[in-house]
Amino acid sequence: MQPGGVWALKPVIEMSAAEFQVWQALLEERTGLVINEQRRAFLQTNLSVRMRELGVDGYANYFRQVTAGPSGAVEWSTLLDRLTVQETRFFRHQPSFDLLERYLAERLLREPLSAPWSLWSVGCSSGEEPYSMAISAAQVLRETAHLGHFGVTGTDISLSALSKAREGLYAARKLEQMDTELRERYFLAQDDGRYKVVPSLAAQVCCARLNVLELAKAPMSGMDVIFCQNLLIYFRRWRRREILNRLAERLAPGGLLVVGVGEVVGWQHPELQPVADEQVLAFTRNSL
Structure with a gap:
């Protein structure tokens, strides 16, 4: 039997309330x-498996x-x-990408593309979101003289997630929501x-640790565009606002910020205006 099979037969090591608090504090x-308490079993299981791999007894010893x-x-x-690796897929929230394509298409009509568009996927996991953003940008530019005039970070x-993103190799189920043509x-x-x-x-997508x-x-x-979806839910409310304020500073005038629906409530920024879209939580930065 493989070691994984042996581990599967052993019960997860129980974590005391004090030990849970110590690990919570370290991660935060x-x-x-x-x-939170609802994810305690998730933390306990992942720590236990890793401790068995290393032959470490006790959460305190592993903490040290x-x-x-x-x-x-x-x-x-x-x-x-x-x-931290989260399950995701291409075009996970389709309305966000519909908005992205409308925004880029309108910009193209409104102003000449003097410099390549810069797009950023914050919390990109294994790459599905930045590649989805790249596909949206490529589609908008496909019939123009500016093919490839964009970059996604x-x-x-x-x-390990970044390594998978750079490899760009995906199971068929990850592409289930994508049109056959795309x-x-x-x-x-x-x-x-x-x-x-x-x-x-x-070649239009690069990934980096942050x-x-x-x-x-x-x-x-x-x-020009920042996507920050399915990330803020893991942070405290004050930290979510802090992260969004930092991202707002990184937007170009007229730039678009897309946030996961329901991930932040009541946040405002003096330089940003909410986008009128019932299906997407998004903001644009004031133009100069």
């Missing part, structure tokens, strides 16, 4: 992520290991990948049933 301090100097930093990165805290245009079917992003589209608590240090500025 380092990433801003809040693991992930907080001990350079070797701890390596283990922390490994653990973080287990705790995807950022995430998880190194799938055939922007993906290459593989012998194993998976799909790979075509090189011309992949902790959203460190947005002040991020090199991105003057972005």
Whole structure:
């Protein structure tokens, strides 16, 4: 029997209330992520599996290991990948991409494309969102003289998620919401049933590691479009507003910010105006 099978037979190590609080505090301090009581089983299971892989007994011993100097930093990165990779798919919230295409098409009609559009996917996970954004931009520019005049940056805290994004290889179920025409245009079917992003589209997308608590240090500025969806729900309300304020600063005049519906309530920014769309929570920055 493989080691994974052995682990599956062992019960998850029970975590005391004090131990749970210690791990909650570490995650929030380092990433801003809040693991509430409803996600306690998720945290307990992932810690237990990793501890068994390493042969570590007890949550306290493992805590010391992930907080001990350079070797701890390596283990922390490994653990973080287990705790932050979210299940996603292409065009996850279709109305957001419909809005994106309308916005880009209107901009193209309103003003000449003097410089390539800059788009940013915050919390890009394994790449489905930034590639979806790239497809939307490519579709808008497809019949123009500006084909390829855009770039998409995807950022995430998880190194393993970023590795998958850069590989650009996806199971068929990830593309279920995509039109057949788009799938055939922007993906290459593989012998194993998976799909790979075509090189011309992949060249428009780059992915980099970024902790959203460190947005002040991020090199991105003057972005035409920023997507921040399915990320803020893991943070406290005051932190959500702080993150959005930072993102607003990175928008170019007239730029578009798209946020997950229901992820923030009552947030306002003096430079941003809400977009009139009942299906999408989005804002545009005031023009100069």
